[in-house]
Amino acid sequence: MSHFKNATSEFKKRLADQPIIKRAVVQTQAQEEGRLYTGSNANPNHNGLQVFKASKKKKTEVYSQPQDTGTGKHINSLLLNAINFLKNADEPQTVEDLKRKGNIDLDAKPELYQLLKLNEKINFDDRNDTFVYKPTYHIKSKEDLFAMLEKKRNEGGMEYKELKDSYAKLQQAVDELADEEFRDIWHGLKAPAEADLPKELEQAGLTHMQVYDKKGLGEVPKKKPVRRNRKMKITNTHMKGLDLTKDFVLQK
Numbered sequence: 001m002s003h004f005k006n007a008t009s010e011f012k013k014r015l016a017d018q019p020i021i022k023r024a025v026v027q028t029q030a031q032e033e034g035r036l037y038t039g040s041n042a043n044p045n046h047n048g049l050q051v052f053k054a055s056k057k058k059k060t061e062v063y064s065q066p067q068d069t070g071t072g073k074h075i076n077s078l079l080l081n082a083i084n085f086l087k088n089a090d091e092p093q094t095v096e097d098l099k100r101k102g103n104i105d106l107d108a109k110p111e112l113y114q115l116l117k118l119n120e121k122i123n124f125d126d127r128n129d130t131f132v133y134k135p136t137y138h139i140k141s142k143e144d145l146f147a148m149l150e151k152k153r154n155e156g157g158m159e160y161k162e163l164k165d166s167y168a169k170l171q172q173a174v175d176e177l178a179d180e181e182f183r184d185i186w187h188g189l190k191a192p193a194e195a196d197l198p199k200e201l202e203q204a205g206l207t208h209m210q211v212y213d214k215k216g217l218g219e220v221p222k223k224k225p226v227r228r229n230r231k232m233k234i235t236n237t238h239m240k241g242l243d244l245t246k247d248f249v250l251q252k
Helices: 003-019 031-032 071-088 093-103 110-118 144-152 160-166 170-177 182-188 197-203
Strands: 034-037 049-055 122-125 130-133
Touching: 003 049, 071 093, 071 110, 110 122, 144 170, 160 170
Parallel strands: none
Antiparallel strands: 034 049, 122 130
């Protein structure tokens, strides 16, 4: 028994004298994010372990690819703003006017400058380097509007949208030109009920509009090609003088 105890103590002594070699450990991403620390310096939890969150490394931004800044959409928005500004302007505007009055800097955005020059709703004067909006109708005042309406009297009226495109102060001009008596009559009109509408139209000598269903048209028959007799070019000398278009009749 004493021999076994002596052997055990000698083994423990040799084990304590052995050098300690640390084993390399490959950590996974989960272990990297939450490292486990033990020892006398750590405050253990109920499992004897304490978890410390590893600080996340700041990602370095790579500039090899351009960022999606929405430049195309931004340019289109600026173009629309410039067109609306010129639409409400009473006179041609220079590049400096657009920058000072409309906060639109064409010098800093050459692409916007070219788009504005080539826009179908903008007239550009090369001599003065000015921009002016090109309306559907040339209307600058309520007098111009009244004269235009007089010319179009027999055409069944004009679309408000086209007039609004030509004159920014259209609604104000209409309110000023409309007679007070006419406005009272207009607002006093009441449309009859739908059930009474045919009767009201008949009393006024009018007929209601009828809608007809279009029947499907059959396929148009294709014309048969006409066969034409083509003249044959005779190249054999021994057949010269023969009329091949006539039927052959055996002579007796």
